[in-house]
Amino acid sequence: xxxxxxxxxxxxxxxxxxxxxxxxxxxxxxxxxxxxxxxxxxxxxxxxxxxxxxxxxxxxxxxxxxxxxxxxxxxxxxxxxxxxxxxxxxxxxxxxxxxxxxxxxxxxxxxxxxxxxxxxxxxxxxxxxxxxxxxxxxxxxxxxxxxxxxxxxxxxxxxxxxxxxxxxxxxxxxxxxxxxxxxxxxxxxxxxxxxxxxxxxxxxxxxxxxxxxxxxxxxxxxxxxxxxxxxxxxxx
Amino acid sequence: xxxxxxxxxxxxxxxxxxxxxxxxxxxxxxxxxxxxxxxxxxxxxxxxxxxxxxxxxxxxxxxxxxxxxxxxxxxxxxxxxxxxxxxxxxxxxxxxxxxxxxxxxxxxxxxxxxxxxxxxxxxxxxxxxxxxxxxxxxxxxxxxxxxxxxxxxxxxxxxxxxxxxxxxxxxxxxxxxxxxxxxxxxxxxxxxxxxxxxxxxxxxxxxxxxxxxxxxxxxxxxxxxxxxxxxxxxxxxxxxxxxxxxxxxxxxxxxxxxxxxxxxxxxxxxxxxxxxxxxxxxxxxxxxxxxxxxxxxxxxxxxxxxxxxxxxxxxxxxxxxxxxxxxxxxxxxxxxxxxxxxxxxxxxxxxxxxxxxxxxxxxxxxxxxxxxxxxxxxxxxxxxxxxxxxxxxxxxxxxxxxxxxxxxxxxxxxxxxxxxxxxxxxxxxxxxxxxxxxxxxxxxxxxxxxxxxxxxxxxxxxxxxxxxxxxxxxxxxxxxxxxxxxxxx
Numbered sequence: 001x002x003x004x005x006x007x008x009x010x011x012x013x014x015x016x017x018x019x020x021x022x023x024x025x026x027x028x029x030x031x032x033x034x035x036x037x038x039x040x041x042x043x044x045x046x047x048x049x050x051x052x053x054x055x056x057x058x059x060x061x062x063x064x065x066x067x068x069x070x071x072x073x074x075x076x077x078x079x080x081x082x083x084x085x086x087x088x089x090x091x092x093x094x095x096x097x098x099x100x101x102x103x104x105x106x107x108x109x110x111x112x113x114x115x116x117x118x119x120x121x122x123x124x125x126x127x128x129x130x131x132x133x134x135x136x137x138x139x140x141x142x143x144x145x146x147x148x149x150x151x152x153x154x155x156x157x158x159x160x161x162x163x164x165x166x167x168x169x170x171x172x173x174x175x176x177x178x179x180x181x182x183x184x185x186x187x188x189x190x191x192x193x194x195x196x197x198x199x200x201x202x203x204x205x206x207x208x209x210x211x212x213x214x215x216x217x218x219x220x221x222x223x224x225x226x227x228x229x230x231x232x233x234x235x236x
Numbered sequence: 237x238x239x240x241x242x243x244x245x246x247x248x249x250x251x252x253x254x255x256x257x258x259x260x261x262x263x264x265x266x267x268x269x270x271x272x273x274x275x276x277x278x279x280x281x282x283x284x285x286x287x288x289x290x291x292x293x294x295x296x297x298x299x300x301x302x303x304x305x306x307x308x309x310x311x312x313x314x315x316x317x318x319x320x321x322x323x324x325x326x327x328x329x330x331x332x333x334x335x336x337x338x339x340x341x342x343x344x345x346x347x348x349x350x351x352x353x354x355x356x357x358x359x360x361x362x363x364x365x366x367x368x369x370x371x372x373x374x375x376x377x378x379x380x381x382x383x384x385x386x387x388x389x390x391x392x393x394x395x396x397x398x399x400x401x402x403x404x405x406x407x408x409x410x411x412x413x414x415x416x417x418x419x420x421x422x423x424x425x426x427x428x429x430x431x432x433x434x435x436x437x438x439x440x441x442x443x444x445x446x447x448x449x450x451x452x453x454x455x456x457x458x459x460x461x462x463x464x465x466x467x468x469x470x471x472x473x474x475x476x477x478x479x480x481x482x483x484x485x486x487x488x489x490x491x492x493x494x495x496x497x498x499x500x501x502x503x504x505x506x507x508x509x510x511x512x513x514x515x516x517x518x519x520x521x522x523x524x525x526x527x528x529x530x531x532x533x534x535x536x537x538x539x540x541x542x543x544x545x546x547x548x549x550x551x552x553x554x555x556x557x558x559x560x561x562x563x564x565x566x567x568x569x570x571x572x573x574x575x576x577x578x579x580x581x582x583x584x585x586x587x588x589x590x591x592x593x594x595x596x597x598x599x600x601x602x603x604x605x606x607x608x609x610x611x612x613x614x615x616x617x618x619x620x621x622x623x624x625x626x627x628x629x630x631x632x633x634x635x636x637x638x639x640x641x642x643x644x645x646x647x648x649x650x651x652x653x654x655x656x657x658x659x660x661x662x663x664x665x666x667x668x669x670x671x672x673x674x675x676x677x678x679x680x681x682x683x684x685x686x687x688x689x690x691x692x693x694x695x696x697x698x699x700x701x702x703x704x705x706x707x708x709x710x711x712x713x714x715x716x717x718x719x720x721x722x723x724x725x
Contacts (some may be wrong), residue, residue, distance in 0.1 A: 090601035093641035122585040
């Protein structure tokens with residue numbers, strides 16, 4: 001156990017050495033994007049030039065998108081939604097927020113990852129949201145870990161915010177992970193969007209901090225799978 | 237003064253445009269199989285217009301016999317008019333390959349010879365041969381251009397016309413025969429005859445001929461008022477099976493067209509690519525340029541991205557490209573608005589995404605003006621504002637109320653479900669994505685539309701929560717239940 005701090009120290013020293021010798025390869029952190037949602041901005045906002053994994057409930061993921069679109073309308077920037085399961089419902093969003101959205105409809109994970117790659121390399125849009133929450137578990141298993149490393153490399157020297165919405169911790173080596181949920185989803189059906197954003201519960205974890213939870217553990221706010229229930233007798 | 241721009245052997249030059257042919261060549265009338273025009277190399281071999289194709293082949297087997305290229309002739313005429321309009325707003329399109337510009341408003345100090353030399357050099361850089369005539373009347377300018385090598389400036393009309401053969405004035409055959417019988421072979425000899433006597437004997441045609449060479453009669457020009465058309469065309473005479481020849485030609489087209497745009501201080505706001513196919517149909521595609529530009533590389537990349545994935549049902553027989561021009565944009569952004577860093581690169585990125593996801597898979601979602609579920613359009617990112625009423629023009633009743641509740645994640649297509657109903661409410665659910673007892677439900681929300689139409693629709697929707705907390709929207713159409721989407725899982 002005592003070897004761990006030494007290893008971390010060695011790693012930090014190695015990173016400092018590489019950054020000193022090859023300054024052009026050192027990642028440029030361009031600050032954070034504040035969304036206006038208190039739960040998401042608690043640690044200063046969303047990481048620019050880095051990948052943030054947002055895992056947890058479907059409703060929580062939708063509220064992250066709502067927070068981003070509100071910020072996009074307020075600050076006049078565009079958000080790309082790469083919809084891994086073609087599940088976005090335009091009728092449930094206000095027109096001014098849709099104006100700020102580029103919707104990329106994908107029917108499978110491979111296409112969604114390729115679309116994300118193309119948009120990241122383009123670098124024109126400041127915020128990309130890759131939604132994999134509705135993607136079947138078997139497709140999520142097939143995503144190679146190298147994909148996330150490639151995304152890290154592409155955006156580390158940019159000011160792009162890349163959010164990956166997942167049903168469970170999935171992205172290896174992510175510098176930032178946020179677990180989100182809406183405490184009472186049924187009651188939320190009559191609440192305004194602003195109220196929902198205020199109610200959003202988010203727990204942010206960042207690499208290098210003690211509370212960062214690794215990929216093989218369940219996210220505190222998320223549910224990995226839904227338990228099948230028995231259909232009551234007499235089902236038609 | 238009037239300046240005439242003339243492309244000699246116009247049909248041949250149009251047919252040879254964009255081709256690398258150096259040897260003898262002739263343009264052939266397909267219907268009569270007669271040579272219409274021949275180049276100097278063919279003429280040196282004794283091949284002349286009016287011969288048949290086999291006669292020309294008999295004289296030299298390596299002659300290139302080209303069919304008339306009417307689309308290329310049209311583009312070349314446009315180029316000629318465009319260049320003439322750069323000199324004067326008063327331009328007459330006298331004949332195919334010939335235009336006359338009225339330069340009376342030009343500066344007195346203008347050197348005609350220098351101007352004409354510049355024009356000749358400009359056309360030569362486009363691999364075109366130009367002859368220029370400058371004279372005090374339009375008809376003399378045309379006559380001068382026809383005999384120019386390559387420039388003729390007429391300062392003394394009488395001295396210029398005197399040695400010209402009468403045939404240069406293109407009289408009718410009857411008049412030409414009479415003049416030959418009189419022993420009149422040149423225009424000078426004709427002018428020495430008493431004018432009234434000639435007109436009395438030969439009629440109005442002779443009067444017209446004499447006026448044209450008098451050097452004093454300035455007929456009004458039949459001026460044209462046309463917007464410059466930036467278009468190029470090519471008809472293939474060989475089978476094209478890959479995109480490489482198309483791309484090669486498109487780059488050459490773009491080099492030429494963008495140079496013309498830059499000369500005019502314009503930029504391209506839209507490109508129209510048209511590919512005629514073997515069966516008479518055509519593939520046509522319009523590309524809006526996100527940030528109007530005259531940059532060849534940017535425009536070429538857009539076309540390249542399109543052709544990369546294009547599969548045509550038939551063999552292409554030609555290629556047409558037209559650029560719609562506009563003034564360069566001078567946008568002032570709002571104080572806190574962030575523009576796209578490189579709109580053209582972004583346009584190209586969207587084109588790549590559309591190429592592999594489909595045209596309706598990338599864009600800005602616009603809900604349809606109906607209550608029918610899952611009706612929307614996906615508009616192109618750069619034309620999202622088109623056709624949308626301004627927000628402040630909507631009345632209070634038109635505006636949507638503030639949205640409440642969780643947004644839906646829709647299942648496309650909606651999976652069928654079995655739903656147990658008790659006391660008129662869903663009690664249990666079984667479907668491929670969710671199964672369980674319903675603990676909470678809200679509804680029914682009844683929707684219907686277009687009842688007057690056989691395709692009318694009627695839906696009953698329920699929001700339900702299962703024992704495990706998952707929330708879904710169910711819909712009933714007749715006796716059929718489906719899971720429309722998911723709120724929470």
